[in-house]
Amino acid sequence: MSDRFVYVTYISTTPEKLWQALTDAAFTREYWWGMFLESDWKQGSRWAMKFADGRLNTTGEVLESDPPRRLVLDWHNEYSPELIGDGPSRASFDIEQIGEMVKLTVTHEAQPKLLESVSGGWPKVLASLKSYIETGKPLPNPGNCAAAREQAA
Amino acid sequence: MSMDAVFKALADPARRRLLDRLYAKNGQTLGSLCDGMAMSRQAVTKHLALLEEANLIAVQWQGREKLHFLNPVPINEIAERWIGKYERHRVQALADLKNRLEGKDSP
Numbered sequence: 693m694s695d696r697f698v699y700v701t702y703i704s705t706t707p708e709k710l711w712q713a714l715t716d717a718a719f720t721r722e723y724w725w726g727m728f729l730e731s732d733w734k735q736g737s738r739w740a741m742k743f744a745d746g747r748l749n750t751t752g753e754v755l756e757s758d759p760p761r762r763l764v765l766d767w768h769n770e771y772s773p774e775l776i777g778d779g780p781s782r783a784s785f786d787i788e789q790i791g792e793m794v795k796l797t798v799t800h801e802a803q804p805k806l807l808e809s810v811s812g813g814w815p816k817v818l819a820s821l822k823s824y825i826e827t828g829k830p831l832p833n834p835g836n837c838a839a840a841r842e843q844a845a
Numbered sequence: 846m847s848m849d850a851v852f853k854a855l856a857d858p859a860r861r862r863l864l865d866r867l868y869a870k871n872g873q874t875l876g877s878l879c880d881g882m883a884m885s886r887q888a889v890t891k892h893l894a895l896l897e898e899a900n901l902i903a904v905q906w907q908g909r910e911k912l913h914f915l916n917p918v919p920i921n922e923i924a925e926r927w928i929g930k931y932e933r934h935r936v937q938a939l940a941d942l943k944n945r946l947e948g949k950d951s952p
Contacts, residue, residue, distance in 0.1 A: 696872055698903040698914035797903065815921035831925060832933060 699798040701818045705825045707787045710794050711760035713825055714785055723824035724817055725833040733757050739765060747771065755782065762786050769806060779803045848926070851919045854899035859884065860892050864901060867915035874910050 703710060713719045717728040726744030731737050735757045741750040752766035763785040769775035781802035788795045798814055820831040854860055863878060879889050893913060896902045903916045 696914070698872075698905060698916060699918050700900055700903045700916045701918045702900065799905070815917045818918055819921050819925055832929075 695804050696799060696801045697814070699800075699814045699818055701796050701822055702790070702793040703796060703822045703825055704792065705794050707760040707789055707794055709825065710787050710796060711763075713821060714763065715759075723820040723830040725820075725830070733759070733763070743771075756784075760787055767800075767802065767806075775806050778806050781806050848919075848923065850899040851901065851923065854895050854901055857892070859888075860896055863889070863892055863896065864915060867902065867913060871914050872905075872912045874912060878913065 705713075713723070715729060715731070715733050717730055721728045721744070727741060727749065728744075729739065729741050731739030731754060733739070733754055735754055737754045739752060739754050740748060743749055748770040750767055751770055752768050754763070755766050756762060756764035765783045765785075767781040767783050769778065769781075779802075781800070783801075784797075784799040786795075786797040786799070788797070796818070798818065800814065816831070824830040855864075859882070862882070866878060867873060875886070875890060875893065878893070879886050882889055893902065897904060900919050901916055903914045905912050905914065
């Protein structure tokens with residue numbers, strides 16, 4: 693682990709609903725422009741992130757699972773030849789109720805190259821997630837994140 | 846967590862400088878952020894508190910060290926609110942032009 697990015701967003705929702713938004717395939721498809729996550733989300737289980745057409749994007753192990761508060765995922769890129777085998781990477785999701793808002797902190801620790809590829813993506817995904825939960829509408833596909841490029845290809 | 850707080854936080858050159866420094870090197874302590882800033886530790890602490898209030902920086906503890914991270918989420922929201930939607934019209938206009946030139950109807 694050589695580097696870390698931290699993203700924080702405040703969403704008007706409940707921790708339970710936010711947990712569902714992060715882990716439920718049908719939910720993630722809505723705001724993540726077709727991408728979906730699959731797992732039983734138990735500690736030690738495998739998890740996968742897939743493109744809309746079912747191809748693998750990222751896989752790994754569920755390192756920690758404490759619904760609806762904390763989820764830690766081991767993160768291996770499966771689609772970019774440049775990033776496969778780029779060393780260990782880990783994404784943590786911390787959910788905290790603060791007044792009427794829920795604070796979501798996404799911490800991604802990875803090698804610089806992978807971080808570069810995800811760091812442009814997380815803020816857009818989180819903005820779309822917030823918009824989808826609060827207004828029922830996701831944000832338009834930014835078109836310049838890796839996932840979108842792959843989908844368009 | 847209002848956009849007012851974000852614009853207010855960005856309206857100060859010292860605070861923008863702190864963000865630039867975190868962009869160059871993320872995850873710094875107060876001590877390392879004070880280096881090279883022509884102001885007291887107390888003043889830097891105050892600026893950092895304002896940036897944290899605006900959610901432009903996130904703080905994490907690593908052992909005894911309090912690390913400051915640049916949080917680009919609010920800036921992305923500003924980009925989406927003030928740039929993205931205008932840009933999309935232009936992209937759509939170009940797509941329409943292309944379709945018209947190629948003799949296809951607008952989708």
